[in-house]
Amino acid sequence: MVGLNQGHLMSGTVEVVCGPMFSGKTEELIRRVRRAQIARQKVQIFKPAIDDRYHETDVVSHSSLAVTAQPVAKSAEILERLYDSTRVVAIDEIQFFDEAIITVVKKLARRGIRVICAGLDQDFTGSPFGPIPALLCMADRVDKIQAICTVCGAPASKTYRKDPDSTEQVLVGETDLYEARCRTHWDYADEDEDLLAFSFPLNSTANKRPEMMNDNA
Numbered sequence: 001m002v003g004l005n006q007g008h009l010m011s012g013t014v015e016v017v018c019g020p021m022f023s024g025k026t027e028e029l030i031r032r033v034r035r036a037q038i039a040r041q042k043v044q045i046f047k048p049a050i051d052d053r054y055h056e057t058d059v060v061s062h063s064s065l066a067v068t069a070q071p072v073a074k075s076a077e078i079l080e081r082l083y084d085s086t087r088v089v090a091i092d093e094i095q096f097f098d099e100a101i102i103t104v105v106k107k108l109a110r111r112g113i114r115v116i117c118a119g120l121d122q123d124f125t126g127s128p129f130g131p132i133p134a135l136l137c138m139a140d141r142v143d144k145i146q147a148i149c150t151v152c153g154a155p156a157s158k159t160y161r162k163d164p165d166s167t168e169q170v171l172v173g174e175t176d177l178y179e180a181r182c183r184t185h186w187d188y189a190d191e192d193e194d195l196l197a198f199s200f201p202l203n204s205t206a207n208k209r210p211e212m213m214n215d216n217a
């Protein structure tokens with residue numbers, strides 16, 4: 001590498017690819033990894049060990065593109081497993097990592113590494129997911145990509161959970177429990193709850209609004 005512009009080469013970057021489930025985040029991560037590999041850059045791919053769907057060591061998108069990834073139990077392991085020659089680090093399902101992932105990503109970028117992060121920006125309630133807000137803030141480049149609403153076919157930025165009884169933030173690998181939805185068709189579950197909040201107990205006639213009593217007559 002002697003004679004090359006080391007200063008330029010050593011400039012790290014942080015990229016975040018986010019969006020709802022089924023938006024193609026992993027495909028985009030794999031696409032960027034493949035391009036880096038074509039450019040003969042040493043790439044390492046990590047994913048949280050919690051995500052064991054499909055295959056133990058592959059990052060597999062829903063369209064079955066696959067690249068080999070190292071599962072890690074916690075974010076600090078990424079630094080421990082890093083090779084000196086690595087130029088690009090890709091991290092899939094980054095929303096499942098602990099908060100320490102933010103420091104890890106910073107350290108990687110400071111070493112001159114291009115860091116590509118992919119993950120869910122929101123959970124099914126629309127709340128920011130884990131370390132994602134901080135990562136979006138520190139990123140040099142952010143791509144928020146959309147899926148297609150399963151109800152109306154519009155661009156979808158929300159993940160809708162079909163099972164209303166579950167209390168988990170995300171059921172890992174249970175992709176049939178989720179759908180991508182546009183804001184309108186994601187919102188309607190909340191709207192139902194709002195309506196319930198304004199209605200009265202069914203067995204109490206004392207509290208019923210006049211129009212409801214008329215309906216029952």
Ligand SMILES: [Zn+2]
Pocket residue numbers: 149150151152153154181182183184185
């Ligand atoms: Zn829709």
